[in-house]
Each structure stands twice: as C-alpha cells, then as structure tokens.
Amino acid sequence: MVPPQETVRKQARSPPHRLRSARRRLPSGIVDTHPPFQEWRGAVADGLLRTAPSVTLRIAVVGPLDQAAAKALFLRGYSRDVTLLATRLNRDNLKPGLAEAGVHLVKASDLSLRRVGHKLEAIYEGRTVEFDVIYPAMGAEVRSQLALSLGAAHTEQDYLEVDDHQRTSVAGLYTPDLPIAVVSSTE
Known part of the structure; x- marks a missing residue:
C-alpha cells in the first residue's frame, strides 16, 4: 500500500497537475539569521548555539536590543545567568525591564564568537566571556x-x-x- 503523502506526490506529478481540496495547509516558517560566527552550523549541531530554550548554567542572547530583549526575558525563566549581548542599542526604554528581571545587558557592537571545547566565547569591547549556550536573536527571514x-x-x-x-x-x-x-x- 502506498502511503497517502506518496499518493499525493504521484498525483501531483501526473496530469492534470491539480489537487482539489476544501481546505489547504500552507507550509511556511522562518529562517533565523545567525550571529557573526563561521562555525555556527557545527555549534548548532552540538547544542552550543540554540534557537529553542534549554536549562543551562550561563546563557547569552545575541542581537539588536529591540529584537533580543524578549528572548532574553523569556530565557531568564530558565537560568539565573542571562546576558544580552546587544549588537545594537536601539531601544533605551527596554533597559529598565531587563535590569529588573536580572538580565545583564552588554553593548557588543563589535561581537565575534569563538568555539572553545564545549563552550562558546563571546569577544567584544576588548573582553572575552565564556557561555554554556548562545541564542541568536538577529532577526529572521519570513517565508x-x-x-x-x-x-x-x-x-x-x-x-x-x-x-x-x-x-x-x-x-x-x-x-x-x-x-x-x-x-x-x-x-
């Protein structure tokens, strides 16, 4: 027996190339923009760079303040140590809420990331800081x-x-x- 999805594929390739349905489901999604880090694919595969929450010790969120603040606040519920590495400080009104929630806000306009063993290092403003996991909040391409x-x-x-x-x-x-x-x- 041919699985239903395979039947649909075969019918779609055969004339008349039309499928009729009372309801349609459109696949869509987003593609996260990755931070400035050449080894990002390997870091994602190893769980060092994430787009979904994980309970860890030291978390960083990377991105422009207006895009990264909500994610940093959300992740604060998973860790006592959350740092927002702001690649752009573009919303001053968000700073008090981050401080009140215990999120460390750091200006990191010249940020670069480096993998060191099972950790990631953030290099910015002449400093190097190690994190267990980093979540990008750089924006997304809406599809x-x-x-x-x-x-x-x-x-x-x-x-x-x-x-x-x-x-x-x-x-x-x-x-x-x-x-x-x-x-x-x-x-």
Whole structure:
C-alpha cells in the first residue's frame, strides 16, 4: 500500500497537475539569521548555539536590543545567568525591564564568537566571556510569500495574521507553522 503523502506526490506529478481540496495547509516558517560566527552550523549541531530554550548554567542572547530583549526575558525563566549581548542599542526604554528581571545587558557592537571545547566565547569591547549556550536573536527571514500572493492579511514584516484556530484571512487557508503574528479570538 502506498502511503497517502506518496499518493499525493504521484498525483501531483501526473496530469492534470491539480489537487482539489476544501481546505489547504500552507507550509511556511522562518529562517533565523545567525550571529557573526563561521562555525555556527557545527555549534548548532552540538547544542552550543540554540534557537529553542534549554536549562543551562550561563546563557547569552545575541542581537539588536529591540529584537533580543524578549528572548532574553523569556530565557531568564530558565537560568539565573542571562546576558544580552546587544549588537545594537536601539531601544533605551527596554533597559529598565531587563535590569529588573536580572538580565545583564552588554553593548557588543563589535561581537565575534569563538568555539572553545564545549563552550562558546563571546569577544567584544576588548573582553572575552565564556557561555554554556548562545541564542541568536538577529532577526529572521519570513517565508510567507505564497500566502501573501493569495491575499492573506499580514503585518508590515510579512508575519501572517491568524485567529486562535490558525486561520488566515483567506477562506480555508490555515497556517499551523510560523510565521504568525496577530492572534484574535474567534468562537
């Protein structure tokens, strides 16, 4: 027996090349922008550079202040030692909240990263500091072009607007994956 997804692939390659469905699910997502670090792929594979939380001892978040602050605050719930290495200090109003939460804010506009054994070193402003894990918050490339071409409502950054059932503004079009932004309640 051919698995259902294989049947769909075969049908899609055979004439008439059209699939009909009352509802459609669009794969979408984001691609995280990596920090300035040549060995980033190996560090991700070894769990040193992460995009999802992990309970560790010493955490750093790398990115412009406006993009990295929320991630640093979130990760503060996983560790007592969270440092935000701000590659750009572009939102002064975020600084008090970070300090109140116990997140160390460091200006690191000239940041570079280096792998040392099972740790990562952040080199900035003439200092070298070692971290157990580093989370990039450098921004992302939003991949929602297909949904946008169908007329889906979106933010200025092209994140799709959905309701609490992941429905877009296009009838029958759902996006269970990222990138989503606005979630409005529907009954």
